[in-house]
Amino acid sequence: MKDTALLSAPLQVQDLTVSYGGDPVLTGADLTVPEGEMTAIIGPNGAGKSTLLKSALGLVKPLSGTITAWDQPLAAQRDRIAYVPQRASVDWDFPTTVLEVALMGLYRQLGLLRRTRPHHRDKALACLDRVGMSDLADRQIGQLSGGQQQRVFLARALAQEAELYLLDEPFAGVDAATEAAIITVLHGLRDAGKTVLCVHHDLSTVPRYFDHVCLLNRHTVAQGPTATTFTDANLMRTYDGRLPTAA
Amino acid sequence: MLLDALTLNLGYNATLVALGATALGLAAGTVGTFLYLRQRSLVSDAISHATLPGVAIAFLVMVALGGTGRNLAGLMLGSAITAALGLATVTWLTRATRLPQDAAIGAVLSVFFGTGITLLTVIQTLDAGQQAGLESVLLGATAGMLRADALLIAAGGALTLLATMALRRPLLMIAFDEGYAAQRGLNVAHYDLALLGLVLAVTVTGLKITGLILIVALLVIPPVAARFWTDRAPRMALIAAVIGAGAGYVGAALSASAPDLPTGPLIVLTAFSAFAVSLFCAPRRGLLASALRHTRQRATARS
Numbered sequence: 001m002k003d004t005a006l007l008s009a010p011l012q013v014q015d016l017t018v019s020y021g022g023d024p025v026l027t028g029a030d031l032t033v034p035e036g037e038m039t040a041i042i043g044p045n046g047a048g049k050s051t052l053l054k055s056a057l058g059l060v061k062p063l064s065g066t067i068t069a070w071d072q073p074l075a076a077q078r079d080r081i082a083y084v085p086q087r088a089s090v091d092w093d094f095p096t097t098v099l100e101v102a103l104m105g106l107y108r109q110l111g112l113l114r115r116t117r118p119h120h121r122d123k124a125l126a127c128l129d130r131v132g133m134s135d136l137a138d139r140q141i142g143q144l145s146g147g148q149q150q151r152v153f154l155a156r157a158l159a160q161e162a163e164l165y166l167l168d169e170p171f172a173g174v175d176a177a178t179e180a181a182i183i184t185v186l187h188g189l190r191d192a193g194k195t196v197l198c199v200h201h202d203l204s205t206v207p208r209y210f211d212h213v214c215l216l217n218r219h220t221v222a223q224g225p226t227a228t229t230f231t232d233a234n235l236m237r238t239y240d241g242r243l244p245t246a247a
Numbered sequence: 248m249l250l251d252a253l254t255l256n257l258g259y260n261a262t263l264v265a266l267g268a269t270a271l272g273l274a275a276g277t278v279g280t281f282l283y284l285r286q287r288s289l290v291s292d293a294i295s296h297a298t299l300p301g302v303a304i305a306f307l308v309m310v311a312l313g314g315t316g317r318n319l320a321g322l323m324l325g326s327a328i329t330a331a332l333g334l335a336t337v338t339w340l341t342r343a344t345r346l347p348q349d350a351a352i353g354a355v356l357s358v359f360f361g362t363g364i365t366l367l368t369v370i371q372t373l374d375a376g377q378q379a380g381l382e383s384v385l386l387g388a389t390a391g392m393l394r395a396d397a398l399l400i401a402a403g404g405a406l407t408l409l410a411t412m413a414l415r416r417p418l419l420m421i422a423f424d425e426g427y428a429a430q431r432g433l434n435v436a437h438y439d440l441a442l443l444g445l446v447l448a449v450t451v452t453g454l455k456i457t458g459l460i461l462i463v464a465l466l467v468i469p470p471v472a473a474r475f476w477t478d479r480a481p482r483m484a485l486i487a488a489v490i491g492a493g494a495g496y497v498g499a500a501l502s503a504s505a506p507d508l509p510t511g512p513l514i515v516l517t518a519f520s521a522f523a524v525s526l527f528c529a530p531r532r533g534l535l536a537s538a539l540r541h542t543r544q545r546a547t548a549r550s
Contacts (some may be wrong), residue, residue: 054426057430058430059426059429059430078431078432081430083426085424085426085427089424089426090423091286091423094422095284095479095483096419096423096478097479100480104424107420107431107433108432110416111416112417113413140478140479
């Protein structure tokens with residue numbers, strides 16, 4: 001059972017080394033994301049968590065290593081993968097609305113010249129509704145709270161109807177209500193057979209939220225089911241011998 | 248006199264100039280909006296300064312071939328070539344080194360401009376006959392504008408406008424969230440190149456009207472003014488286009504209303520007055536509105 005899961009893994013990263021010009025950020029990192037589960041990448045600051053995620057999205061070019069999605073090159077599977085970037089990575093004073101951001105998720109259907117039709121709008125609105133944001137569809141994005149911004153990003157990913165969702169710190173700086181709303185949506189995706197991978201930093205919620213973990217500190221320290229992998233011993237090795245108090 | 252100018256009653260040349268300037272402002276405001284949203288407004292400065300050596304070289308080539316050296320299409324082609332070269336240098340410098348983009352722009356801008364000025368000085372000593380006034384490409388020279396020139400400018404403006412409209416969706420997506428756009432399969436480098444190509448087209452188109460230097464103002468001021476009035480990118484592009492076109496039209500008319508008034512600077516000053524009005528009077532984002540809001544909030548907090 002485990003072997004077949006590995007064979008058709010939605011995401012498989014092997015022996016990945018990445019550098020931004022200086023010392024490598026990742027050296028020989030491995031990651032296997034099992035189908036239909038919630039996986040977390042955890043590790044200290046500067047461990048290369050976001051870099052691993054961005055490599056898995058094809059946004060960062062690695063020095064060496066292989067990345068496959070469902071046993072195929074990444075580029076061939078792009079449309080089955082949805083990305084939720086870090087909230088802080090964009091300028092929220094950008095002149096656009098909540099609905100317009102959600103509509104970006106439908107870019108593949110809209111393309112260059114096609115007009116936005118009512119059924120596109122309806123779909124984007126339905127996705128906003130799943131994250132509790134449909135009432136604010138016409139609002140300028142600069143007027144949103146951090147949690148609301150995060151929900152809009154999630155709605156945009158939902159509009160893609162992907163099978164693998166990669167989220168970079170989706171719970172960073174959001175309120176408790178948003179965190180609950182997001183985790184409900186993510187667990188709903190998992191229960192519908194989709195696969196979810198999050199870069200995550202709050203160790204206290206790992207056992208409750210995630211089925212599978214990858215402990216990272218420039219290389220993969222351990223990965224596997226949360227129950228057997230998320231142990232004090234592994235965490236000590238990941239966090240350089242200093243266990244964070246939250247665990 | 249001014250009324251005559253505004254109603255296009257000052258003769259054939261003034262009408263040509265006003266129509267050309269309107270088309271130019273329309274295109275510049277639209278393209279400038281996307282450049283502003285991509286946070287690349289300063290690149291237009293590098294492009295415009297890098298056109299100068301091209302103008303000089305084009306002049307020399309045309310004279311060597313037996314022409315007058317003042318053919319607008321020829322000058323535009325020459326300026327486009329060196330502007331593209333300058334653009335490529337900025338892009339290469341920022342990618343190959345860790346130089347920040349503003350420093351790369353500063354370096355390229357001054358070197359290209361210096362080269363251009365040197366070439367112009369050389370041309371003046373050459374006594375090529377028709378060289379007088381070639382330096383007017385710096386600030387625009389509309390007095391001798393021909394019908395063909397005006398048509399060329401209008402066509403250039405219209406083409407640029409159409410291309411920008413066609414690319415609006417990917418351009419906006421990249422401007423808002425580059426990483427997400429790249430993951431969706433958009434080639435960010437190619438679209439950035441296309442955007443800069445459109446800026447280059449506007450700059451070259453403006454050669455005769457605002458001149459190479461002041462075109463920057465027409466690319467930057469209308470979007471900045473438009474941003475005060477709206478929180479929607481498409482509407483912002485539309486408002487910037489209207490401000491650009493209005494500035495082109497009114498500026499050209501003003502310059503025709505009295506002898507020897509320069510067209511380019513008047514267009515820029517008209518655009519600036521639109522900016523000043525926006526800065527103070529725009530609802531919500533304007534200075535007056537925020538001051539009012541602030542006072543009201545203080546009053547509520549005290550009571």
